[in-house]
Amino acid sequence: MATVSLERVRKVYPNGHIGVDNASFDIADGELLVLVGPSGCGKTTLLRMIAGLEPITSGSLRIDGRTVNDIAPKDRDVAMVFQNYALYPHMTVAENLGFGLHLRGKRQDEIDRRVHEAAKWLELEHRLDARPAALSGGQRQRVALGRALVREPKVFLLDEPLSNLDARLRLSMRVEIARLHRQLGTTTIYVTHDQVEAMTLGERIVVFDGGKIQQIDTPMNLYHQPANLFVAGFLGSPAMNLLRGRLLPENGWHLSMPHASIPLRLSPQQEAALQTWNGSEVVLGVRPEDLQPTASNTAALEAKVEVIEPVGNEIFLNLRFGDKAIVSRVPPHDVSAPGSVLQLSITTDRQHFFDAESGTRIV
Template sequence: MANVSVKNIRKTYPNGTEAVMPCNFDIADGELVVLVGPSGCGKSTLLRMVAGLEDITDGELQIGDRVVNDLDPAERDIAMVFQNYALYPHMSVYKNMAYGLKNRGTSKEDIDHKVREASAMLNLDDYLDRRPSQLSGGQRQRVAMGRAIVRDPALFLFDEPLSNLDAKLRNQMRIEIRNLQRRLGVTAMYVTHDQVEAMTMADRIFVLNAGRIEQVGTPSEIYRTPASTFVASFMGAPPMNLLPATYNGNGSVHLNGETSLKVDAPKDHIGDIQLGIRPEEVKLATGKSATPFKLELIEELGASRLLHGKLAGHDFTVNAPNNDAPLADNLMLDIPSDALHMFDHETGKRL
């Protein structure tokens, strides 16, 4: 196990493309951090730089007490789990898990002990003599994890390991990986584009956008106090409603000049803003003090339903409990003042 320290590392390709802009962060021993963002944001490139599969253009990478910039992947004491499993198809499960240890010159007794210990941990005992083609996707992913575990690495790296699995199996494997990481107490970096995976698995989340780390925080911090409109719209399902608005400086926000909402604390900024409101923080209401909402479409989700429509002429979504009550086209909403998030109109940064 080890901590990770990243100091001003960046990645620039020969054509001038800056895939990862200079970034600094530390990962504590035993912590699981999730790098999340859309395709092309630089998260996999950053992970591959830590793994030694991509050269670091500038900066310093430290794993444990060693600077590893110039070390080969095999010398960094890391283990990586890929989305395509990367198993040897002609080898049994046992031999796949033992292969790395055999190459290290580990004794047969130690290999057997480590492989059987890992297979018991991953419920693979009944499959050790099978080949990968005889396994399900989830079982193959367990074998790939077992192959990493037997090496007892200082750092685990996961590169979208669940993206090839169906939704039900992804949910199951998500829990298994998190429980396993906690049981082993190993430091881990996990890359995904799925914000649900990020929210449910991470000790801390690193949100990346266009090669830059937009925000670092716990899942609760990322969700409740997004640092920008990008984070606000990317993290959350359904995403935060973002509306053009005007703030007059006295505690009121105006939408389209016709709807006024009260905010909790005065802000220094006066003028155009982006107003953010989470769909689940809005309640259906009655009374003249509530805000009018024109309903256009209902999505049934079982325990809740998504109400899509217009608020002050802008697209707006409400996540409401499903009590099977019929809904009229014109509804009223209760929007609490503490549910409002204000962002700079031009930069998108939180005010």
């Protein structure tokens, strides 16, 4: 196991494109850290720099206190699991699992021991003689994980390892990866574009966009205290409702929008933070679960029901508020039909306010 430390790590391509811009963070010994962001944001580039597959333009990368910027990938003691599995089709499961150990000159009895241990962890003991073509997608992914496990590296690097699986397999493999990490305690860096994977797997999450770190925190802190509009809109399913308007204190605080004025019930902390924003453009963020049908005398806004999505234990109400599409998450009970108008309240202590220009959080 090992610590990993990045200090102002940059990747600049020959054409001037900045793939990663001044990434700085530390990963604790045994931590599972997730890098999450949309396609093209730089998260896989950063993972490949940690693996040594992509040269670092500037900055410092240390593994267990040793600077490894110019160290060859094979000498960094890391193991990477790729999105496409990268299994050898002519080899059996056992041969695929042990191939890297053969290259490192390990004794056959040591290889056999590690292969059988990994196969037991991953429930592949009965498939050791099979070739990849005879395996399911989930089994192939477990072989790819096992090939990294047998190396017993200091750091695991996982690059979107579940993206080729169907929804049910992704769920079971998420549980499997979490279980293995808990058992082995190996420092792990996991890259994904799936915010649900990030929230359920990561002890901490690094949110990336445009090559830059937007926020680093625990999953629930990111959800409840997003640092900016990108994080607020990216994490959460359905996404946070974002309403832009001018903050006015007429007869109590209001968010003045082109088609409506939303009365705001503010906590003392919110009111204090917003005093200097009188007359300014802000964005009000409300999670779907904090936008609830209510009696008209407590309503902040009214919206028309467009689409109802029952998903079992809850219902998503897709609503139209002026020219804005918004979503309310409600319990699975009788709801108004499409086309009806609902009065909606906003949970006071769960409102989020952002600077409309910079996108940074106000309170």
